[in-house]
Amino acid sequence: MTMDCSGGSWVVEDRVSRGQEQVVQRICARVAGPVAGAGVHVASLPLGGVEVWLDSPRHRWRFHHRMARELRLAGWHTETGSDRLVLLGWSAVCLSHRARMLGAALTGRLADFDRTAFTAVMIATRLCHAGFPIEELPAEVEARCGEALRWPARLADLDGLERRSSLEPLRLRLAQVAGLEAKVLRRCGEHLALASKVARTVAGGAGPVRARVPGSRMSPAGAGLTERMVCVSVPNSVPDAAVRAGTAK
Template identity: 40%
Template sequence: MSTDMTQVVRRICARVAPAVDVEISPLAYGGVRIEPAGELGDTQQWIADHQIMRELMLVGWAVESEKTRLMVLGWSAVQVQHRLRMLRISLEGLQSGERTAVAAAAATEEHYRAHREASLDETLAAVVADIERDHLRWPARLADLDGLERSADLPSLNRLLQRSVELENTVRRICDGHMQVAADGIRAMWKQLAEHGRSGDEARETAVEQVRQALLAARAASEPAATAVTHR
């Protein structure tokens, strides 16, 4: 089933500003209008509008602000190019899994302190969701666009959109790998906390080192296979 702009806007508003009540309606000439449906203070409204507007523009859409409402007007070459830049920056930041392991260990310790009765499976589910939302960010952004057709009549814009899809697929694949790293980091840290009674820097360093060694071993195992394919 295809997804239209209104559905994507609704997903983004719910993710970025879940506490803000908005009315989302399609425009007669194409596009979407977003208007506040509840009472918010000026500061809260300004923050919500800018958070939503930033994410909508990151999709690749032109967005205009008119007093208390936002108008989503459709694909913009400038904004799609901005999306491409941000995807490339994200790819650079995802080159090392160690940062994700560090984030997972820290988040696991924080969760453990607040929920000492939580099992490993409960901790894993909660912290993986935190890492996906707060550390990686792109999995949720990509999920917002599931089913949305990316095409334009203008050939140059259409090429930008297709390039975005290609980069998104790469980011999605790498993020999947980072989610596995996060899960390994959570398990390692939970054992340090729950089974060995360690905490703080020692526990985090031990957990991260275990994940780092596993990553190095996996990389070493894959390199001979890649070399063998190259020299066939």
């Protein structure tokens, strides 16, 4: 069954796409958090779509609406009820919104390497002063910067999802979104590589070197700011020679 609603703004496919249940489970568990996330359940509906419900009734309405917002950002039409959340299929409106959000990320936050460099320096310096293990510093800084960017987790949630539609307009929208996601993923990789480099510099070169993302290019402005900030923010215990070695081109 394929159902059109409001001029084809969303559709219910005759069967759930491969990997859809697992993806919905990951998205909802991440939104619900470590406590409520363990009680998230997902199941396919007989005529297409997916239903989601929680073990605990506490704050159920709030969690349902948070999950629905994140699922709509992924491109699905959702309906929230008193006891469960229903995902009904791809939405042309939601997919268009996702494309706009991805484009805005590329021209906005993900175009600002200076901000990532500044955040990485501040996090690394604070952790160093708090006695965080130096060898674990690059990975920790990279993880925290990834959380700040938000898109790495959102894209990781979609791993293994087969996105398809029986309608040509939706297939074109899905293809457009997939292309933008690939660009966002590469840009996020560049930001995380920069964060790791800054953390190693602050730590005096300690920690493994992060693999460079294929096709990535470091922003000259971002790299220059990184070097300037590292020079003024590196803890006093780090030898000057190590700082120069870490910031050398």
